[in-house]
Amino acid sequence: MKQKTVAxxxxxxxxxxxxxxDVSAIQLHADAALNTLKxxxxxxxxxxxVATAGLSPTELAYYLGxxxxxxxxxxxxxxxxxxxxxxxxxxxxxxxxxxxxxxHGESGRSRVGAGGFRxxxxxxxxxxxFEQPYGPVGPPSMFTVPALRYxxxxxxxxxxxxxxxxxQREWAAMNPRASMKDPITLDDVLxxxxxxxxxxxxxxxxxxxxxxxxxxxxxxxxxxxxQKPIYIVGTGESVETPMVSQMEDFTSSKxxxxxxxxxxxxxxxxxxxxxxxxxxxxxSHLPLYGLEDLGFCKPGEAAAFIxxxxxxxxxxxxxxxxxxxxSYMHSGMYGMYAMQESIRQLRGVAPAQVPDAKISIAHxxxxxxxxxxxxxxxNEPG
Amino acid sequence: xxxxxxxxxxxxxxxxxxCKAGELRLQRCDDCAKAYFPPxxxxxxxxxxxxxxxxxxxxxxxxxxxxxxxxxxDMGTEPHSIAVVKLAEGPQMMTNIIGCPQTPEALRLDMxxxxxxxxxxxxxxxxxxPAGA
Numbered sequence: 001m002k003q004k005t006v007a008x009x010x011x012x013x014x015x016x017x018x019x020x021x022d023v024s025a026i027q028l029h030a031d032a033a034l035n036t037l038k039x040x041x042x043x044x045x046x047x048x049x050v051a052t053a054g055l056s057p058t059e060l061a062y063y064l065g066x067x068x069x070x071x072x073x074x075x076x077x078x079x080x081x082x083x084x085x086x087x088x089x090x091x092x093x094x095x096x097x098x099x100x101x102x103x104h105g106e107s108g109r110s111r112v113g114a115g116g117f118r119x120x121x122x123x124x125x126x127x128x129x130f131e132q133p134y135g136p137v138g139p140p141s142m143f144t145v146p147a148l149r150y151x152x153x154x155x156x157x158x159x160x161x162x163x164x165x166x167x168q169r170e171w172a173a174m175n176p177r178a179s180m181k182d183p184i185t186l187d188d189v190l191x192x193x194x195x196x197x198x199x200x201x202x203x204x205x206x207x208x209x210x211x212x213x214x215x216x217x218x219x220x221x222x223x224x225x226x227q228k229p230i231y232i233v234g235t236g237e238s239v240e241t242p243m244v245s246q247m248e249d250f251t252s253s254k255x256x257x258x259x260x261x262x263x264x265x266x267x268x269x270x271x272x273x274x275x276x277x278x279x280x281x282x283x284s285h286l287p288l289y290g291l292e293d294l295g296f297c298k299p300g301e302a303a304a305f306i307x308x309x310x311x312x313x314x315x316x317x318x319x320x321x322x323x324x325x326x327s328y329m330h331s332g333m334y335g336m337y338a339m340q341e342s343i344r345q346l347r348g349v350a351p352a353q354v355p356d357a358k359i360s361i362a363h364x365x366x367x368x369x370x371x372x373x374x375x376x377x378x379n380e381p382g
Numbered sequence: 383x384x385x386x387x388x389x390x391x392x393x394x395x396x397x398x399x400x401c402k403a404g405e406l407r408l409q410r411c412d413d414c415a416k417a418y419f420p421p422x423x424x425x426x427x428x429x430x431x432x433x434x435x436x437x438x439x440x441x442x443x444x445x446x447x448x449x450x451x452x453x454x455x456d457m458g459t460e461p462h463s464i465a466v467v468k469l470a471e472g473p474q475m476m477t478n479i480i481g482c483p484q485t486p487e488a489l490r491l492d493m494x495x496x497x498x499x500x501x502x503x504x505x506x507x508x509x510x511x512p513a514g515a
Contacts, residue, residue, distance in 0.1 A: 128389065129390065131476045132386060134465075140450075144448045145447065145465075146466075148446045148491060149445060152492075196464075197461075198486075250446050250466075
C-alpha cells in the first residue's frame with residue numbers, strides 16, 4: 001500500500017475484559033464496535049465497509065445495522081485483523097469504500113454464543129487426517145511442537161521459554177486491565193503445572209473473553225476526527241500451512257518472514273526506527289521467533305535479547321507492553337489486542353506508556369504458524 | 383473412548399490403504415523427483431500432475447515433539463508424545479513415538495525411529511518407535 005494514505009480514526013476494546021459470562025460473542029463484537037464508533041464520533045450509518053473473523057461480515061453488518069459496499073471475511077486465525085487492516089487500506093485507496101469498521105469479539109472463556117476461528121474441516125481435512133489422529137488438544141499441544149527443535153538448534157533451554165513470561169508480567173503489572181498482574185519469577189514459570197512439555201502453564205496464553213474494533217479512513221479525512229490519527233505506514237501478510245508439522249523450518253516461520261519483510265519494505269523504515277513492538281504471543285516461544293523472523297535479532301539470539309532486558313520496561317525495544325497474550329488477555333484471536341496497544345502507545349494513552357513513541361509494529365500469527373500479518377503504524381502524518 | 387480416526391478422501395486413500403497393508407506410501411514427482419507428503423495428485427514443488435506412489439523406508443529421525451500432559455479422552459490418561467518425524471526420504475510427518483518411556487530423557491531429538499503400524503479397525507495409524515526396539 002501507499003504510505004500514510006489511510007489512518008486509524010477509531011480504536012477501542014470491549015467495556016469489560018477477562019471473564020464476561022453474561023455477554024455473547026456477537027455482542028462482544030457489537031460492544032467493541034459501539035465503543036469504537038463513539039471514539040471516532042461516528043454512527044453505524046457512517047460506516048460503509050466491514051471486516052471481521054469468527055463471525056461473518058454479513059452477521060456483523062446486519063447486527064449493527066450497516067449497509068456496506070465492502071465486506072471482508074478473511075479468517076486465517078488470530079492475525080485475521082491485521083489482514084483486514086491491510087485489505088481495508090487497499091480498498092479505501094481504490095475507492096471501494098470510505099470508512100471501514102473491523103471488529104473482533106470472542107467469548108473464549110465463557111463460551112457464550114461462541115464463534116471463533118474454526119480451522120480444518122473435520123476428520124477428512126488435511127489436519128483431520130494427518131495431525132488430529134495423534135492426539136493434539138488444540139494449540140497448547142500443537143503450536144508448541146516446533147519449540148524443542150528451535151531450542152536444540154541454538155543450544156537453548158526451557159529457561160529461554162520462561163523469560164518472556166517473566167518479563168511480560170512486569171509490563172502487565174502496570175496495566176489495570178491485565179488479567180494477571182502479580183510478579184512471577186523464573187522458577188514460578190519453570191515449576192508451574194506442565195501442560196505440554198516443555199511448556200508449563202505460565203508459558204501458555206490466557207483464555208479470556210473480550211473484543212476490540214478499529215475504524216479506518218483516508219488520511220485526508222482523518223484530520224477531521226476527534227482522535228489523533230494513527231497512520232498505516234506499511235503492511236504485510238502471508239500464509240504457510242494449516243499443519244504445524246509441515247512447517248518448512250521448525251526454527252523460523254516463513255509466513256512471519258514474508259509478512260515482516262513486506263511491511264518493512266512498504267514502510268521504508270529500518271529496525272532502529274521502531275519505538276514499540278507487539279508480537280502475538282500465544283505461547284512464550286512466539287516472541288523468540290517473531291524477533292528473529294522480523295529481523296530485530298539474528299537467528300538464535302532473541303532469547304539472550306529478552307533475558308538481557310532489551311524488551312523489558314526501560315529496555316531499548318519495549319515489547320508486548322500490555323502484558324501480551326500471556327498476561328493481558330487472550331480470547332482466542334488476539335491480533336486485535338496487539339493493534340489496540342499499538343494505537344494506545346502512539347496516541348500516548350497506554351497504561352505503560354513508552355515515552356515519545358512514534359512508530360509501532362503489530363505482528364500477528366494465525367493458526368499454528370499458519371498465517372501472519374504485520375502492520376507498521378505511525379503517529380506522524382506523511 | 384474409541385480413537386479419533388482420519389476419514390480418507392479419494393486423493394489420500396492410497397496412503398491409508400498402505401498403512402493397513404503395513405507399507406508407508408509416499409509420493410514422488412516424476413518430473414522433478416521430489417518426494418512429498420501429505421498426499422495429493424500433483425507435485426507441490428513444480429505443479430506436475432505426473433506423480434507416483436512408492437513405498438518409503440519407514441525410517442527417520444525424531445525431529446521435535448511435545449509431551450501432552452492433558453491427554454484427549456481417546457488417548458488414554460497418561461502423558462504422551464505428539465511428535466514430528468523427519469523421514470529418510472525428506473518429508474515431515476506428525477505421529478506418536480511409542481515403545482519407549484514418554485519422558486524427555488527417552489525422547490531424544492535426532493534419535494533414529496522406524497514406523498510401527500497400529501491397527502484401529504478401519505484405519506491403521508503410522509506410529510514410530512526407536513529404531514531396533
